[in-house]
Amino acid sequence: xxxxxxxxxxxxxxxxxxxxxxxxxxxxxxxxxxxxxxxxxxxxxxxxxxxxxxxxxxxxxxxxxxxxxxxxxxxxxxxxxxxxxxxxxxxxxxxxxxxxxxxxxxxxxxxxxxxxxxxxxxxxxxxxxxxxxxxxxxxxxxxxxxxxxxxxxxxxxxxxxxxxxxxxxxxxxxxxxxxxxxxxxxx
Numbered sequence: 001x002x003x004x005x006x007x008x009x010x011x012x013x014x015x016x017x018x019x020x021x022x023x024x025x026x027x028x029x030x031x032x033x034x035x036x037x038x039x040x041x042x043x044x045x046x047x048x049x050x051x052x053x054x055x056x057x058x059x060x061x062x063x064x065x066x067x068x069x070x071x072x073x074x075x076x077x078x079x080x081x082x083x084x085x086x087x088x089x090x091x092x093x094x095x096x097x098x099x100x101x102x103x104x105x106x107x108x109x110x111x112x113x114x115x116x117x118x119x120x121x122x123x124x125x126x127x128x129x130x131x132x133x134x135x136x137x138x139x140x141x142x143x144x145x146x147x148x149x150x151x152x153x154x155x156x157x158x159x160x161x162x163x164x165x166x167x168x169x170x171x172x173x174x175x176x177x178x179x180x181x182x183x184x185x186x187x
Contacts, residue, residue: 073098075170077105080163081112086152089163102127102171105164106134113157117143130174132165138180146185154187 075098080089096104106125114120121139125132138145149157162176178185 075101077101077168077170078164079105079108079160080167081109081160082152082156086155089160101168102132102165102173105168106161109160109164110136110157113160118149118153127171127173130172131177132171132173132175133177133179134161134165135179135182136185146180147187149187158187 074095076093076095079092079094081092082088083090094105094108096108103125106123110120110123119139119142120136122137124135126135127133136146158178161178165171165173165176
């Protein structure tokens with residue numbers, strides 16, 4: 001008799017536990033689903049984190065056809081841009097106007113480097129005796145200076161320019177120097 005009462009009592013407790021446990025499980029599942037949804041929307045909102053700034057600074061893929069035959073002949077050059085980890089350069093063949101191939105290549109790399117808080121307004125390239133001097137102009141609206149660039153951002157900008165200029169053998173460039181308004185950029 002005691003055994004029957006014990007079994008009956010245990011059975012009632014188990015039924016009660018499973019009935020009260022089910023709503024808690026449903027709430028837990030709903031909460032975890034909602035938290036996943038809110039994380040997705042959080043990643044879509046821009047934040048001023050350094051990681052996002054670095055990702056925006058790295059070269060953006062160029063899916064447009066870069067051949068321009070409007071003003072004469074073009075030449076194929078290889079642009080080198082940073083990979084996602086800022087460890088290696090990724091080559092990309094593009095066609096640029098033959099008469100301005102060095103300037104065009106530099107311009108293509110620079111136009112892909114602007115971020116929300118770092119912006120260049122212009123540049124000049126001078127090649128003399130195998131030495132290219134790239135004079136960069138920081139935009140007056142730029143909130144950051146060259147010295148505030150992270151090592152990844154420096155790799156993406158200066159490394160990409162140096163690799164592109166020295167790796168295209170038709171230009172015969174052996175060394176690249178960077179200046180800002182004629183003054184050497186020291187990082």
